[in-house]
Amino acid sequence: MPRLLLCAATPFEIAPVADALPRFGGDVEVLITGVGLMETAFSLAARLGGNPPALLLQAGLAGCFDPGRELGHTCLVSHDCIGDQGVWEAGSFRSTFALRFSDPSRAPWADGWLANESEVLRKLKLPLVKAVSVNQVTTAPEQARYYYKELGADAESMEGAAFHYAALRSGLPFVQLRAFSNYVGERDKTRWKLRESISHLNETLLDLIPNLLS
Numbered sequence: 001m002p003r004l005l006l007c008a009a010t011p012f013e014i015a016p017v018a019d020a021l022p023r024f025g026g027d028v029e030v031l032i033t034g035v036g037l038m039e040t041a042f043s044l045a046a047r048l049g050g051n052p053p054a055l056l057l058q059a060g061l062a063g064c065f066d067p068g069r070e071l072g073h074t075c076l077v078s079h080d081c082i083g084d085q086g087v088w089e090a091g092s093f094r095s096t097f098a099l100r101f102s103d104p105s106r107a108p109w110a111d112g113w114l115a116n117e118s119e120v121l122r123k124l125k126l127p128l129v130k131a132v133s134v135n136q137v138t139t140a141p142e143q144a145r146y147y148y149k150e151l152g153a154d155a156e157s158m159e160g161a162a163f164h165y166a167a168l169r170s171g172l173p174f175v176q177l178r179a180f181s182n183y184v185g186e187r188d189k190t191r192w193k194l195r196e197s198i199s200h201l202n203e204t205l206l207d208l209i210p211n212l213l214s
C-alpha cells in the first residue's frame with residue numbers, strides 16, 4: 001500500500017522520478033492528474049475516495065513573476081488561490097470573493113487563500129512562496145501585475161489550488177513543489193528553461209521523497 005501519492009499534471013514533468021520508483025519499494029504511487037484545475041480536482045477526488053495515502057505531493061513547473069529570481073530553481077508553495085475566478089471590470093479584477101458570491105474565510109479557505117500549515121513543509125529546506133492558479137496562462141501585463149503586486153504571488157501554475165483544496169478537504173498532509181520554467185508572460189519557448197527546470201524538479205524530488213517517507 002503506497003504511503004505517498006506523487007501527483008503531476010503531465011508525465012513529462014516527473015518522468016525521471018517515475019522511472020526510479022522501484023527504489024522506494026512500493027511506497028510511492030504516481031497520479032497523472034491532467035492539466036488544469038478541473039481535471040486535477042476530479043482525479044484527486046476519485047483517487048482519495050478509495051484508499052487514501054498518508055501524504056500527498058504535487059510536483060510541476062510554474063511561471064515566475066519575480067524578474068530577479070533565477071529560472072530552473074525549485075520552491076515549495078505555502079499558499080495557493082484561484083487567480084482568475086471573477087471579473088475584470090473597469091480596469092481592475094474582482095474575485096468571486098470580492099463579488100460576495102462566496103465567503104473567503106469559509107474552510108478550507110483562509111482569507112481567500114488555501115494555506116498549507118503542515119509541519120512537514122517547514123521542515124524541508126527550500127524557499128516557500130505564494131502561488132496563484134489560473135485557467136488561462138497569463139500574458140496581459142496588468143493581470144500579471146495584479147497577481148504579483150496585489151496578491152503577492154511569486155509563482156503561477158494551472159493546478160496548485162485544486163491540489164491544495166482536495167488535500168485540505170481530505171484532511172491529508174501535503175506538499176506542493178514547483179520549478180520555475182519561465183517568466184510569466186514569456187511566450188517564446190526558446191526563452192523557457194524547460195530542460196533545466198524538469199531536471200532540478202526531479203533531482204529535488206529524489207532528495208525529498210526519502211525525507212518525506214522517513
Ligand SMILES: O=C(O)c1cccc(C(=O)CC[C@H]2O[C@@H](n3cnc4c(=O)[nH]cnc43)[C@H](O)[C@@H]2O)c1
Nearest residue numbers: 009012035061062063137138156157158159181184
Ligand atoms: O513544451 C514542452 O516540451 C513541455 C514539456 C513539459 C511541460 C510543458 C509545460 O508547458 C508545462 C505546463 C504546466 O506547467 C505549469 N506552468 C508552467 N509555466 C506556467 C505559466 O507561466 N503559467 C501557468 N502555468 C504554468 C502549468 O501548471 C502547466 O500544467 C511543456
